[in-house]
Amino acid sequence: MMGDLRPIYIDLFAGCGGLSEGFIQSGFTPIAHVEMNKDACDTLRTRSVYHYLKSQNKAELYTNYLKGLIDRNTLWSYAPLSVIESVINKEISEDSLCEIFDKIDNSLGNRAVDVIIGGPPCQAYSIVGRSRDPEKMKRDPRNFLYKYYVQFLKRYQPKIFVFENVPGILSAKNGVHLDNIFNAVRKAGYELEIPKKKFLNAKDFNVLQDRKRVIIIGWKKELSLSYPDFEEKEPQYEILRDLFSDLKKLKNGQGSLGLAPYEKEATAYLKMSRIRNGLDFTTQHIARPNNDNDLEIYRLAVEEWNNGRRLNYSELPRKLITHSNTNVFTNRFQVVNGRGISHTVVAHIAMDGHYYIHPDKTQNRSITVREAARIQSFPDDYFFEGSRTAAFKQIGNAVPVLMAEGIANKIKEML
Incomplete structure (x- = not known):
């Protein structure tokens, strides 16, 4: 070929x-x-x-x-x-x-x-x-x-x-x-x-x-x-500053499977990694919709993270706890480390985004398909076929x- x-x-x-x-x-x-x-x-x-x-x-x-x-x-x-x-x-x-x-x-x-x-x-x-x-x-x-x-x-x-x-x-x-x-x-x-x-x-x-x-x-x-x-x-780059900063800011449920023009010039990391590779746009920068309960938990999770702590599900206000068993998976809500590198992206990201909360509190959402793909170092012109859920699953399973x-x-x- x-x-x-x-x-x-x-x-x-x-x-x-x-x-x-x-x-x-x-x-x-x-x-x-x-x-x-x-x-x-x-x-x-x-x-x-x-x-x-x-x-x-x-x-x-x-x-x-x-x-x-x-x-x-x-x-x-x-x-x-x-x-x-x-x-x-x-x-x-x-x-x-x-x-x-x-x-x-x-x-x-x-x-x-x-x-x-x-x-x-x-x-x-x-x-x-x-x-x-x-x-x-x-x-x-x-x-x-x-x-x-x-x-x-x-x-x-x-x-x-x-x-x-x-x-x-x-x-x-x-x-x-x-x-x-x-x-x-x-x-x-x-x-x-x-x-x-x-x-x-x-x-x-x-x-x-x-x-x-x-x-x-x-x-x-x-x-x-x-x-x-x-x-x-150890990589000398940060998720928010070096990997996400040129992408349009979104709220939950916003974005498009289609064209997503860049908001800023490519960072040194995006050039070095060839994630940005010549086009003036990417695709699949689309965020999941969330209910008000989850969005409030996301907000608290990012606040805790910014204060140097990880959110413990069992310690949430009672009105926000929807799972009866609070002793299992107490870290079911987790923030992507914006000032460093991400924890492991896995296929479960296809089920919900709670384990991959965007570190920018003003956006208050889980990461998009494109952001997940970037964490996995896929080039921005790599297109994942199928539904949004299917795309997340493919990305989570990838090398x-x-x-x-x-x-x-x-x-x-x-x-």
């Missing part, structure tokens, strides 16, 4: 493409994305068309889509069918493997796969998921999706693979799942080692977010490689783009 000399990769459990976008920005070419969620696949297709049009010096056609001048089907029609079909909307299972292999084989032709990337859905490994499940996720079939990942390694024999997941994978079933993954990968002909740092943090990649992830990297046994070194560096690019740069050195 973007030149024969670029290393080729397959993205499994691809989500909306955060990991993939980082690899593309690092100079890799995707040959296939496999993802079960339709909205995420539509997002991947739209982004794949963007990259194709950009490679043909026709990026203005994509800009027309963002401006609402053409619809999605028209946009997709500007790219070869192979670009659309490279996104495979299938759940990876015993029943679907042959079909997925056939589609990838058709895309590949006689080329060799250099890298396989991706991470199986993480709920089965997450500490929160296990705490909510009476059986501690022991029977969850997602615990065993790594076996399918290994099937792709056996078939396509990439030089290197990247397996991404939540820190909970280290302790799931007392480490048995991690041991099983390592053993299966070694049997498939790959070597790996436990990294010195058991997980990487997005903030070390200039992402304005405290987000820990386990990144397993493996390589063909005949290659003399080792796990790369990743530097630790931050800058983190993915940093990992991809290390993989490129290894290759």
Whole structure:
């Protein structure tokens, strides 16, 4: 799609493409994305068309889509069918493997796969998921999706693979799942080692977010490689000043899925991160509507935060408490740290915005789709298909783009 000399990769459990976008920005070419969620696949297709049009010096056609001048089907029609079909909307299972292999084989032709990337859905490994499940996720079939990942390694024999997941994978079933993954990968002909740092943090990649992830990297046994070194560096930027300051101020329920012109020039961070990347507008800067009760809690939460304290739900005025159990999730309302970096953005942001309250009290709302995407370091021209809720879910599940690019740069050195 973007030149024969670029290393080729397959993205499994691809989500909306955060990991993939980082690899593309690092100079890799995707040959296939496999993802079960339709909205995420539509997002991947739209982004794949963007990259194709950009490679043909026709990026203005994509800009027309963002401006609402053409619809999605028209946009997709500007790219070869192979670009659309490279996104495979299938759940990876015993029943679907042959079909997925056939589609990838058709895309590949006689080329060799250099890298396989991706991470199986993480709920089965997450500490929160296990705490909510009476059986501690022991029977969850997602615990065993790594076996399918290994099937792709056996078939396509990439030089290197990247397996991404939540820190909970280290302790799931007392480490048995991690041991099983390592053993299966070694049997498939790959070597790996436990990294010195058991997980990487997005903030070390200039992402304005405290987000820990386990990144397993493996390589063909005949290659003399080792796990790369990743530097630790605390970002010297702030959410309000450096990430949000050029976006229009909104109240709850305001904003638009369409055009959102910038209010100010790009900050140094927005330029460095390439979140602002050439257009004079973004999209999907839209805030949820809230009831008066929630808005009063948001106001109190920001006041507490500005005074150096986190709001405790059980200590709210009685008239504002709507949940009978005040002892569980006492931090159900949480403010994004405007004077530093954000706490982890997770898929639950699709359910409500209470855990991601905007730090500017005058706006009194939860963060918008675009603000969440920026915290995940997605470029401002990245468009998330589906409803507002679907967009939030895709963003919360994604790997931050800058983190993915940093990992991809290390993989490129290894290759």
